Amino acid sequence: MGPVNVDSIYVTPLKQIPILGGDVLHAMKRSDPGFVDFGEAYFSKVEKGAVKAWKRHLQMTLNLIVPFGSVRFVFVDGDGSLREEVIGENCYARLTVPPGIWFGFHGESAPYSLVLNIADIPHFADEVERKKINEIEFNWEKKK
Amino acid sequence: MGPVNVDSIYVTPLKQIPILGGDVLHAMKRSDPGFVDFGEAYFSKVEKGAVKAWKRHLQMTLNLIVPFGSVRFVFVDGDGSLREEVIGENCYARLTVPPGIWFGFHGESAPYSLVLNIADIPHFADEVERKKINEIEFNWEKKK
Numbered sequence: 001m002g003p004v005n006v007d008s009i010y011v012t013p014l015k016q017i018p019i020l021g022g023d024v025l026h027a028m029k030r031s032d033p034g035f036v037d038f039g040e041a042y043f044s045k046v047e048k049g050a051v052k053a054w055k056r057h058l059q060m061t062l063n064l065i066v067p068f069g070s071v072r073f074v075f076v077d078g079d080g081s082l083r084e085e086v087i088g089e090n091c092y093a094r095l096t097v098p099p100g101i102w103f104g105f106h107g108e109s110a111p112y113s114l115v116l117n118i119a120d121i122p123h124f125a126d127e128v129e130r131k132k133i134n135e136i137e138f139n140w141e142k143k144k
Numbered sequence: 145m146g147p148v149n150v151d152s153i154y155v156t157p158l159k160q161i162p163i164l165g166g167d168v169l170h171a172m173k174r175s176d177p178g179f180v181d182f183g184e185a186y187f188s189k190v191e192k193g194a195v196k197a198w199k200r201h202l203q204m205t206l207n208l209i210v211p212f213g214s215v216r217f218v219f220v221d222g223d224g225s226l227r228e229e230v231i232g233e234n235c236y237a238r239l240t241v242p243p244g245i246w247f248g249f250h251g252e253s254a255p256y257s258l259v260l261n262i263a264d265i266p267h268f269a270d271e272v273e274r275k276k277i278n279e280i281e282f283n284w285e286k287k288k
Contacts, residue, residue, distance in 0.1 A: 021196050022189030022256055029184045029266045038182030040173045041262055043211045045166030052165050067187045067258055068212050112166055114211055116260065118185055122173045 004100040006075045006083035010034065012094045014065070025092065027065050028118050034096030036061050039121035043114055046071060046107035051140050053104020054131040061120045062097040069113025076102040076136055088113060102131070106140050148244040150219045150227035154178065156238045158209070169236065171209050172262050178240030180205050183265035187258055190215060190251035195284050197248020198275040205264045206241040213257025220246040220280055232257060246275065250284050 012033055017024040028035060039060070046052060046069075053074070064073065070088030073095060087093050088109065097103065107113050121127075133140075156177055161168040172179060183204070190196055190213075197218070208217065214232030217239060231237050232253065241247065251257050265271075277284075 019188075019196075021194030022191050022251065025187040025189070027185040027187060027260070030182055031266065038174055041171040041185060041260075043169040043171060044163075045169070047166050050165030052163075067260075107166065114258075116171070116185075116211075122175065 003078070004098050005077040005079060006081045006101065008098050009075055009083060009085070009101065010096050011085060012096065014092050014094055016092050025067050027067070027116060028063055028094065034061070034063050034094065036120040039119050040123055041116060041118045042123070043116055045112045045114055046105060047112045048107045048110040050107045051104060051133060053133045053138075054102050054136050055104070056102045056129045057099045057127055058129065059099050059121055059127040060123070061099060062095070063118040064095040064097065065116045065118070066113055067116060069107065069109035071113045071115055072106040072108055074104050074106070074138055082138070102136060104133070104138070147222070148242050149221040149223060150225045150245065152242050153219055153227060153229070153245065154240050155229060156240065158236050158238055160236050169211050171211075171260060172207055172238065178205075178207050178238065180264040183263050184267055185260060185262045186267070187260055189256045189258055190249060191256045192251045192254040194251045195248060195277060197277045197282075198246050198280050199248070200246045200273045201243045201271055202273065203243050203265055203271040204267070205243060206239070207262040208239040208241065209260045209262070210257055211260060213251065213253035215257045215259055216250040216252055218248050218250070218282055226282070246280060248277070248280075248282070
């Protein structure tokens, strides 16, 4: 396995199945690419225009799904390479993010968007590193 | 273990953690009550006033969470005993439903609500039984 970088993130398109009374939206099966183990699932809301940045997990593999709204994710690796991905209702997909990558995210939809993270380990504070938003330069406002 | 009935369903209150820019909502940890295994996670939308009923899983244990909107769940067991639970943003909790119980649900919020099911096995058609809505008598309209 090579070093972890932003090319190690993968995007898996997900199905939205039309059903009378309300669609069914796939999230993750244990047989899917990106499934390592189940540790914890939790939601993060992000208000329109809000930025949550920056975090890096040392052990956790993230599987990120946005079933409501739209979210811009920005990833930065140790080489300083940058990758942006926008997922949400209109581009319904899962992002699998291995440990070791800095990331932040921006709410693109009013009043807020909802991110589900299906993680391979339960959250614990010691495996998370943080930087202030201005410690990694990125123009969060450049698009809308 | 006794026979499965509506008393076998349990309700686990979940934390909503206030965070600047958007709260974090717990869903499930592998150490939580109700966790059997991870098979699949998927969302079901349910429009306000829509009813999805009836289904019974023969093998799947459901863990139901409503991070957006509000949903009335109705459960019926082999004895014909009935149980209702309303969960959602204002009553944020997880319902753990063992296999063998008929259930249906009703969207209580506009424009729709979002149900996350964290299931112990992947969905497959042969373990699901269905009845038409009128095959189990229930007044879905009694409380808007």
